[in-house]
Amino acid sequence: MLKRLALSAALLAAVAGFARAEDVTDKLKTSAAEVLARPAADYVESRVEIKRGDATIVGTLTLPKGAEKPPVVLLLHGFTGSRDELPIEGTKEGVFSRTAHILAARGLASLRIDFTGSGESSGKWEDMTPQGEIVDALAAFDWLKTQTNIDPAKIHVLGWSLGGLVAAHVAAERPVVTATLWAPASNALYNFSHFLGSEAVEKAIASADPDAVIEIKLPWGATTKLKARFFQSLVTVDPVAAISHYSGPLLVIVGTKDTVVTPQPFAGESFLAYHDGPEGLMVLPTDHAFDAFTGPQTVDLMAAASLAFIEGK
Structure with missing residues (x-):
């Protein structure tokens, strides 16, 4: 207990000296409302398999119908999750499947994957490590670069929780256009x-x-x-160190009721403190699951805000 308190105090002391990140919450709420008010187009989904050595990564590619070579967002799930992510109360969708549908209905493709050891991908869950998930995500990015039905020059990354940690490393190692981190793990050992x-x-x-x-x-x-x-x-x-090697646009969305990745919003701000480039912080009164247990409203807001950010709104 003393070690945990000491580590928490050290983290708080470290973030206390940070320059506060620009809070874009109100701006993105307005932009998100505009996104959700757009007419929703049709989309098509397909199951894909990506080879990484002897491993097979299974994913779902979601494409807007009629769009020629749209931009694409790589969606990276969290700890114990899978590519559709946590079921949302009152819907037949998960957090990431619903996000993919919101993006596609408004012109953005997406690829959501099961990390090896999770979902339908090969491997055993007990063998999972953050490093293995980073390698999986890099393989998925490289696969997208070879596809002819999306724009390989416009690949974005979005990760939730441990997937946010992975997304930060992908942004450091590949030419992603934007990086969006939802409640990202900022210090894996402490978290x-x-x-x-x-x-x-x-x-x-x-x-x-x-x-x-x-x-x-x-x-x-x-x-x-x-x-x-x-x-x-x-x-x-170290995702915070990784993000320091990425200079593209960065959006971090965190919840003040998050009891998993804490303390907030300071844990989210740590990424922005070490990132040098266009950036913003969105702070919502939500938990680590984005209120998915009560309905889709917060998820819809975050998905639409992320789309607006990707579009530069």
């Missing part, structure tokens, strides 16, 4: 120590065998199993 308990994480890191399978309890009561390698890898990824 997972807070999320899963510092004692459990420290015990897993101390394991002498990186292939040891460790059962952990998730905050909502479920359990999952990951190898010690996952926990040991948390100290070797």
Whole structure:
């Protein structure tokens, strides 16, 4: 407990000195309303498979009907998620499938993928690491560069939570046009120590065998199993450092009720403090799941705001 409090205090002290990021919340709310008011066009979806060595990454490519070589957004899901993401109450869609449909209905294609070990992709969940997800995302980006039904010069990236960490690394390593991070993991070791308990994480890191399978309890009561390698890898990824190597437009959207990636909005601001380029911060009174358990309103707002940002509105 003392270690967790010390780390939290250190994080707060570090962000206290940051220049405050430009808050574009009101501007993007207005732009999002304009986006959602546009007539919605039809779209078509197809299942795709992307090879990465012996692995197979499964994704859904969503294309606006009748659009010739549209821009495309690479959507990267979060921890324990899959490409459609968390089901939204009152709909038959997940957070990312609904986002993809909102984008496509207004002219933007998207590719949402299952990271290896998740969803329909090959591999075992217990072998997952942030580094493996970064490699998956880079493979998906490179696949998009070869496609003739989208504009390979206009690839954007959007990631949620751990997918936001991955998106920051993709932006550092590939020529993405814009990067949008939804509640992104900013300090993986701290975030997972807070999320899963510092004692459990420290015990897993101390394991002498990186292939040891460790059962952990998730905050909502479920359990999952990951190898010690996952926990040991948390100290070797740094999305905030990665974003410092990206100078394109950056949007970070965070919720003040987020109890998973905390403290907010400071965790989100840390990305902007180290990013040198056009940027904005959108702060909403929402949780880490964007109120998906109560309905689609917040997700729709975030999807439309992200589209407006991508379009430069």
